[in-house]
Amino acid sequence: MTGSDAITLTGVGKRYTQTEQRDDVLLRRLARLGRNRDRTERWALRDVDLRVAQGETIGVIGRNGSGKTTLLRLLSGVSGPTTGRVRVVGSIAPLIGIGVGFNNELTGRENVFTNGRLLGMSAAKVRRDYDSIVAFSEIEGFLDTPVKFYSSGMFLRLAFAVAIHTEPDVLVLDEILAVGDLAFQLKCMDRMREIQAAGTTIVIVTHNLHTLDRTAPRAVLLSRGQVVYDGPTEQAIGRMHEVMQQESRDRSDLALQEGGGATFLGGAEVRLDLVDDAGVRQRTFATGEPLVVRVEATFDEEVRDPLLGIMVAPVGLGSPAYSTFTVPGAYSAVHGPGRPLEAEVRLDNRLLAGGYTVTVALHDADGEVMVGTTPAESFYVSSFDVHASGLVDLKAAISIGGREVEAPSGSRLGGTPPT
Amino acid sequence: MTSGAATPILDLSGERTPVRVLLRDLWRHRDLVRMLAEQDYRSRYRSASLGLLWSIVLPLLQGLVIAVVFSRLIGGGQTGTYVPYVITGVTTFGFLSQSLTAAATSIVDSGAIAGRLYFPRLVLPTIAPSANLPSLVVSLLLAEVVVLVTGGGVHPQLLLAPVAVALAWALVVSAGALLTMLHVYSRDVRYLVQAGLLILFYATPIIYFLDAPAGVRSLPAGLVPFVLANPATGVVQLVRLALTGSAAHVGTAVAITCGWVAALTVVVLAVYARKERVACDRL
Structure with missing residues (x-):
């Protein structure tokens, strides 16, 4: 299977039909039957072509309403495309909203089994990985307690532990997995790298552009339901800010006109x-x-x-x-x-x-x-007087062996003033 | 990584799902039905100290009250046959009504999961009817005890009990599957189901006889066809046949119920083929 595409989207479009809220009332609906209904149609995605190779990690970025969530729903099979074709080879685990499907009345143990199955693990695999999931969650003592008595931290840890054990061929992530205290976050990051190294195809939809840069070398920028950039993440992020400014300008133009x-x-x-x-x-x-x-x-x-x-x-x-x-x-x-x-x-x-x-x-x-x-x-x-490079002067005070070491002032490491 | 030929492939073009794929996915997720039903069952009774007992005692109590009140109205001295008659009816209808009410709103009720994770949507309306099966079985056992206590005998028709339970399950699952999809598009369905069940209760031979013993008032002959057309009648009569050894018009009633289930199944498959992948767009 190596070398082939894990995800292929060809000419994918998704149209949502929004009926007016009042149409949910049956009587009104019957009364309007046969007449033109107040329907607004909105293309959340249009003509999207995308190929993701097996084992590749890509980011999907774009501002709210650009079609990110819709793309994610199509990739995980929750929704079907109005036009075009979505093809995903291999098992898919969508980690969209951590802790979704947890039942508060049930114990941690019971939830591990149901949730694992909902996330696409076989019952046998959950049994096999159970100890590892529990160890990862670090809440060994509370597994027979109903989840409703968990602190939010415990809840998230357990939910993450299950999610991170799914080992699918294609992992679809809504936001980068990072929650809890720093140690736990680092653990999640390590686990992500392991998953990446194991050859899993990963699609990350995120707002956290800084983390994305390190995780995914390639990113797709969506704007108004279309792919406007597909390439190296750094450039994609650059383009995103251009697009956002353009859209803001368009919006204020629109405001002026209307x-x-x-x-x-x-x-x-x-x-x-x-x-x-x-x-x-x-x-x-x-x-x-x-x-x-x-x-x-x-x-x-x-x-x-x-x-x-x-x-x-x-x-x-x-x-x-x-x-x-x-x-x-x-x-x-x-x-x-x-x-x-x-x-x-x-x-x-x-x-x-x-x-x-x-x-x-x-x-x-x-x-x-x-x-x-x-x-x-x-x-x-x-910053002639600052011996530092980067974006922000964090004013380091360095001491080595208990002795303060002063950085020589006046010398620069980076940045050129304009002439 | 997945090895060998069993690599699953998600291939979607257009919003329709072929019936073949629908059934295949459902089959692959059959353990999910059991799992979610178990979860539903356990979480429902966990916080109540009497647990499962409530779901058995309530219909039994309801049956007894109705039996005592109505035996005086319908005809004196018939309490002996009337009590088991009403209890079998109330227990069965209770299962149908509770399961259908929950199944009919199942997609919207589990919107948080259904909107984020894919599994066949048909799984959802099967959960409540499946979770209610244990209490139905125990209630029917108790009803059989009542039958024996009030002078009934053990008879071979008892072997039909599993068939009756299966028919009850199939009816609420097929009806629930259709209703829950309609419910996504119109929230009135919840109330229409409640209203419908209220009417169905009286359109089902629960408190009156289809074919009364001598000296007891029974349903006017003109109304019998309407009651037989009601799919719940076949289920109730089959349960009665199994538990008490006899039930009026049971063959016709069961055949009509089977017809309902078959027709509903065809409609459900057609509707889900069109709507399964887009229903959750509206949640």
Whole structure:
């Protein structure tokens, strides 16, 4: 079987038909019979082609609603494709939602058996692996106790222990298996590597891009149900951030076009300035020097209690270095035409040398609808005085043999200032 | 890794599942039915100190109360035959009603599992009827004790008891399988089932006789065909035949029930072939 594809998707599309909630009421449904019903159709996936070789580990990334979950459901056979073909060779274990299928009334022991079987293990295999599962869970003393008396930590450990013993040909993971204390997490990671080394094909759907980078060399980026990138993980993550920005812009364009209610949709023009402590506009900031982002937004429509978010990302490296937003309810005001918003975000710049972008966005009070965003503004950080390389200055204090060792200042390990 | 020829292959094109694949998957998961039924059974009675006893005592009590009350209404002096008659009916119908109620909502009720893990959806409506089998068997044993105590004898028809239990199971599984799929699309089904069972109780010969002994009021002849068309009648009459040695119209009633089960099975397979892989999209 080596060398062949474990997973083949050809022209796969999945359409969900959403009927209005009221259609679930039989009388209404009967009354509407034969007439056009209020149905909205949504393609969660469209024309997806994907081949995964036996033993390969790939990541599937994309923002919420991009079709990740649907892909996962198709791969695990929970749902069928509307168009195209899904083919998976070998046994599949979908680890989607840990502890799914656990029955609270039953003991840990009983749950191990049922859950193992639900996850695709044969009854004989569960019996064979039972001791190993128990040992992995580290809760030997509680197996005859009903699960409802478990602490959440114990519950997760046992659920993980079962999940991790499935040994399928194809493992479909929703988020990387990491839970519990650090020691247990490391154990899970070790076990993942063992599974990988054993030649298991692994598909990981995840938000945790940093861990993905180390686990899967290849990633598929989904956007609006389509594969927009398939290749090395690092590039895929880079593309994901581009796509996210594009989609945010499209969304705010849409908001502008559609107009609508006060807080629900509205357009804002957001501008930002980068200034130093003295209020002077700058493009280059030294590590340790405060960076102030001045934001000014004007509104076409009335917007209530907007949330302000800011993201700083290193140029060329996908994931943001930092992002935050104001807490809903922390700030209360109504903005609109003639009532602009002025804000100042003061950042303790601990970034190390390199190019960065900063983006500011305004959302409505629920954080759902983006009202306006700035194009990414770039700036540079120089760190001549810092003897370190990387993204962030963690200010190491090193002592060897009880004696503090000072790093020579002024010399650099990385980063070039702009000329 | 999986070795040899037995490598399972998931091959889906379109949302339909061929009936052959449906049955093959169900066969492969037959131990899952037993396992989940056992789990259902154990978890249900674990927190009650009397456990399984409740499920036996309740229909027995219900049967006794009905028997005592109605024996006075239907005709005096018949308590001797009437008590075992009602108890066999109530016990059997209790099984049908409880199993169907649970089976009819089984897919939605286990949405958390069904939406995340694949196993044949047909497994779900078989769980509750299977989990209720032990209490049905014990209740029927007790009912047979009542028959013996009230003057009935041991007879060869008793050998039909397993067949009667199997028929009861097949009826609720096939009806439950269809209803639970409908329930995914319309939540009214839960209440329609409750309403339907209420009517079915009186459309089944439980408290009245199809063919009463002399001096006792029985069902008006004009209503007999309606009662016979009710699939529950065949099950109840077959149980009576097995436990008491005789039951009116039992051949016709059982044949009609078998017809219902066959028709339901065909419909269920057709519906599941179309909907099995997409039903859980709606959960």
